Amino acid sequence: MDLYSFPPIAALLDGAHALLIGLADLLDPLVGVASAAxxxxxxTLLxxxxxxxxxxxxxxxxxxxxRLAPKLAALQRRFAKQPERLQxxxxxxxxxxxxxPFAGCLPMLAQAPVVGIIYALFILQSIAGHPNALLQHTLAGVPLGSSLAGMIAAGTLTPTTLVVFAVVVVAIALVxxxxxxxxxxxAAAAAQAAPVVPTSSAASATGSPLANPAAMRVLGLLQYVTAVIAMFVPLAAALYLLVTVTWTLGQRVxxxxxYPLPLPA
Incomplete structure (x- = not known):
């Protein structure tokens, strides 16, 4: 069974389709053919x-x-040989x-359905039984439903498409x-307040991961994952990702x- 034809999901996509088409019609006098973008x-801003x-x-x-980092480090030292008690x-x-320890994960989880809806809106030829009008919209002549990886695989990549995707992907990478x-x-400075105690693997696993230089390098690479994803999703979803990461940076600043982080002693 096609997941997108499941009645509740089809109705959700149909409503989202109508919303985007309506907004595009309102913005058309201002931005013309880029109204859907x-x-x-x-x-995304809303x-x-x-x-x-x-x-x-x-x-x-x-x-x-x-703020709790020093206390966590003290617990690691005290219960280094008792992993269950430490937990x-x-x-x-x-x-x-x-x-x-998992507080703050909600923003990413809350956005996942939105990204999924935008992705679906620009890969489906029909939505709730009617043609998908969004696939007719473009940005700088590039269809919003096209993806960089897909066009490369199909051998239909054009210089214009390459430039548009390059701008979006490079912008995401710069952010x-x-x-x-x-x-x-x-984060590294704050993590110094709670150095990992290497007396047991369990204690290390529950300590501050940012105190580990290797983990810091991995964390830095994760910043570029969004840029890689933007190469494989439709241009519309890549635009959503670009606006999202830019907003996130400004909001975090x-x-x-x-709410500043406490400086290490």
Missing amino acids: AAIVLV VRAVLIPVGISQAKAEQGRA QEMLALYRDEGTS GETTRRVFGRQ VLRRA
Whole structure:
């Protein structure tokens, strides 16, 4: 059974299709043929605006984890040979402080359905039984439903398509590099307040991963994963990713000033 033909999902996609078409029609007098691309940018900004309270919660969670780093290090030293007791004490500490080691993951999870909907809207030829009008829209002459990897595989890549995707992918990579430089150093400095105690593998696994140089390098590479994904998804979804990572960087800069991480002693 086609997942997209399942009635609830089909109805959701049909509503999202109508919303984007309606926004594109409203924006057409302002931006012309790029109206659908502008509608995607507008929807992305609206989604991120709705998630501002979640971003604030994430910033508070990061600040709380950094504040608890010295206490976590003390627990590691005290229960280095008792991994089960260490887990219990750490969970109790997070509970007493009103935070969680997984706090702040909601923004990524909350956006996943939106990315999935935009992806589906630009790969389906028909939605809820009617033709997908969004596939007729373009950005700088490049169909919003096309992907860089797909056009390379099909041998239909044109110079214009390559330039448009290159601009989007490079922009995402530059935002990722800026994020890495700005926040990687801050995270590493905060992690120094809670060095990993290498007396047991269990203790190391529950400590601050940023205290490990190898983990820091991996974390830096993760900033470029979005740029790689943008090569394989439709141009419309790549635009969504570009606006999202740019918004995220700006929001993190503002919220980090409002909820700064404690400096290591």
